[in-house]
Amino acid sequence: MLLSVFLHELLTTGCTVLTGQPDSFEPADLHAAENLLRDYHAEDATELPHTAPSFNVEAALWAATYLYQAVKLALVRELDETVVHKKLRDFSGDKTPAAIYSADLTFRYLPDLLLIAKGLAPGDALVVRLQATARQWPFSSVGTDCVGAEADTAMLAHSALRQAYVDRIIRAQDRVRASQKHWAPLVHAALGGHAATLWPDFAAFMLPV
């Protein structure tokens, strides 16, 4: 299956169907995928608070390819750890705000994939790899238990990513992240005096008796 077709289905319907072995992609397909991601970035940026980070082609394509391969590997469970590491490589560029947001265009589906993969075979090489990636990309992994100890400084420093991350924490009611020292004051500020309405048990876990 073409990467561009995979992306089109994912970004327009939110679901996709893959079968068979992991693929490699032709330049024309990658170019089409890049255009899809660029358009989606422009559309998605209208929902982001403040001014959205710009589009980073490398990060967007890397994350899309990573997700595609991860979905395939989740289907073909007999592939060993070597194949997992060969197909699911780390991002080689800098993790700038643009890279974080561009990767997130597809990495926002990582928590769902992780849930599916853990359900199929918890603790296998693919799940471990996905968890490691989720920890490296906290902006996209809200709602999972893959939480790094240190705050992502690039995300914390960028007003749009910072606010969007807090929004995601509240939307997913992610207690672990909401309790982290860097984020707790920001979550508090976002809820303001309406925490009891907007996150009913917020006070219970933030201020344990």
Added chain:
Amino acid sequence: MLAATDRETLGSVRHLPGLQAAEIAGQLWLGGLPAVGELPLPVRGLPAEAIYGLDAEGRLFPNGQRTPTARLPVGLAWQPLRVFVPLELPTAALPAQGIPSYRVRLRPSASAVAAAGLLTTLAAWHAYAETAPEVRLHCLRFAVAADARVLLLGTPLPPLPGQELWLREGLLLPAGFDFEAPLLAPLLRQKLQSSPDDVLLFAADGSWERMPNAAILPVTRSAVRLTVEDFGR
């Protein structure tokens, strides 16, 4: 032939078929009567000044005479009697009564009720929506008027300058005001609402405006931004 002043008496023969009338020089001429035999009873009751027979040359023969004494005036404009003597509605004995009107008035109220809406400006709303937490936006709905006023509905309302509103019987009133006659609220809603989902917004001076429910949109950041863009064009 009748005097012109006796026009109204023709009403009594208006129902007879085939009659025609014309007016000239202060005289009314009634035609279309049978040439032989007795005249119909209602015709005989008319205050006629003279009754003539008419020949083809327009000569007039006094009733029962064989010698003509005059000619039918030239230029008579004959009209069916129903047209010549049209019906008029009689004047009512009692004057009609106008529909009583009631001017809606609002007065300051001492009761404090939780706000259900906020009337603010598009500039303030846009500035807030640009940076507000998502959770504070998604609980709201908004509508924008042509004069860039923004109505926000939902809870909790954003901390923006503007007029707070509260709900009475489904009607939005300015905070701190109530109807002078509160019992009229359900009646007003029934009279003014064209659809159950419409929102009726009252001002402190008693004026009101209706907003269709379809014009009040769920809040997303993109919806606010696109609305502002539309206003800028």
